[in-house]
Amino acid sequence: MSEQLQFSILIVDDDKAMRQSLIDLMEAAGWRVEAVSRANRVASMLSEFAPDVILSDVRMPGMSGLDLLASLDLPMSPPLVLISAHGDIPMAVQAIQDGAYSFVEKPCEPRRLLTILRNAAQQYRMSQSNSRLKEQLVRLSGLDRVLIGQSGDIQNLRQDILELADIQAAVLIQGETGTGKEVVARALHTLGPNVDGPFLAINCAMLSAETFEAEMFGISGGKDGRLLAASGGTLFLDEICSCPIPVQAQLLRVIENKRILPVGASTPIPVDFRVISASNEDVNEAVATRKLRQDLLFRINTFVLTVPALRLRRDDIMLLMTHFLDEFSKVYDCPAPVMQPDDIAMLMAHDWPGNVRELRSVAERRVLAERRGNSSMARAINTEQMIEGVPNTLREAVAALERELISKAIQLHEGRMDAAAEALGIGRRTLNEKIVKLGLDKDSLL
Incomplete structure (x- = not known):
């Protein structure tokens, strides 16, 4: 992965030549770059551009780099690296004590400046990740009320749910009847980015090859299919090993192509949902006995969670x-x-x-x-x-x-x-x- 995808920087310098020189340096290193000539424009840029680090000159008309440092909400703002041709040791020390990440004198060696900025951006990304984790942990208190227990297996399961919630990859939940597999599936949905989307639970044992297309894909000019209602959310396939083999083939095509074709229609309709499946049977044994298609299993078991028996x-x-x-x-x-x-x-x-x-x-x-x-x-x-x-x-x-x-x-x-x-x-x-x-x-x- 290139640094262009990793880091972004906001440059603040009233000197046009210096500003352009810094832009060229950072873009050559693969960073996303925005630049302004006045420090009083930084506040609006923070929400628009969301940089990982700010590089600012110290002496500028109006708001100086030190004034900019004082105006930032330091616990929430990106780190500020100050750069100046007029720096001295007391000013540098004071700036760092006031919350600046670093102080660099002009002219500076490009490789050294890049190292400082990269370290600052990495530290900010890490702090953002920790803040996000804290937010998730607050939400996890709700998960504690749903998936109750203090045993090691349950604590590990809750942590796995937390880590997989934001990942759109398919999840297969295994466990005996009555262990709470649908509870886990709903927790993955509720804690994920599609929480405002639908959660469609389908008992695969109740599906019929004869009525599947009309019920799940819909009828052209008539009633919409159930799968269309799941688009933008989560499709939960319960008892997947009990799904009729012909239906498994149709489900596989939908999961692979992300399209459905209503009965009587000529144009497919795109659908987009996360697939979570559950089974109270050994899926490998189900494949061996031809109850479950192996190619379908490979599509639904990107991640596997196991709910322990009571x-x-x-x-x-x-x-x-x-x-x-x-x-x-x-x-x-x-x-x-x-x-x-x-x-x-x-x-x-x-x-x-x-x-x-x-x-x-x-x-x-x-x-x-x-x-x-x-x-x-x-x-x-x-x-x-x-x-x-x-x-x-x-x-x-x-x-x-x-x-x-x-x-x-x-x-x-x-x-x-x-x-x-x-x-x-x-x-x-x-x-x-x-x-x-x-x-x-x-x-x-x-």
């Missing part, structure tokens, strides 16, 4: 349970249950085959049972002894529980559907689908 991070179980008990106590408007030693022992003894999703459900059952005045963690974990009076069939029981949970969440959040969906741990689109399926009347709940 049984492998037992130190996080209590933290997670406390969080979910508090969450559901707010949803159901009741005090959070106080865990007894027997409850804690039961939590730590369980293997959690359903991972965080199972633990969250246990917390919800524990809170619901607490309202009835007869509960323990053992009963909440043992689904055979869940709640008296539930329907006999699993389908009816699930529907009844979902109906109650969704109704409570909508009431608690006063009809704010995004907030209700977040509290329930599902996407807004999924919530809308469940409301229709369960026959709920949102208006009657408010």
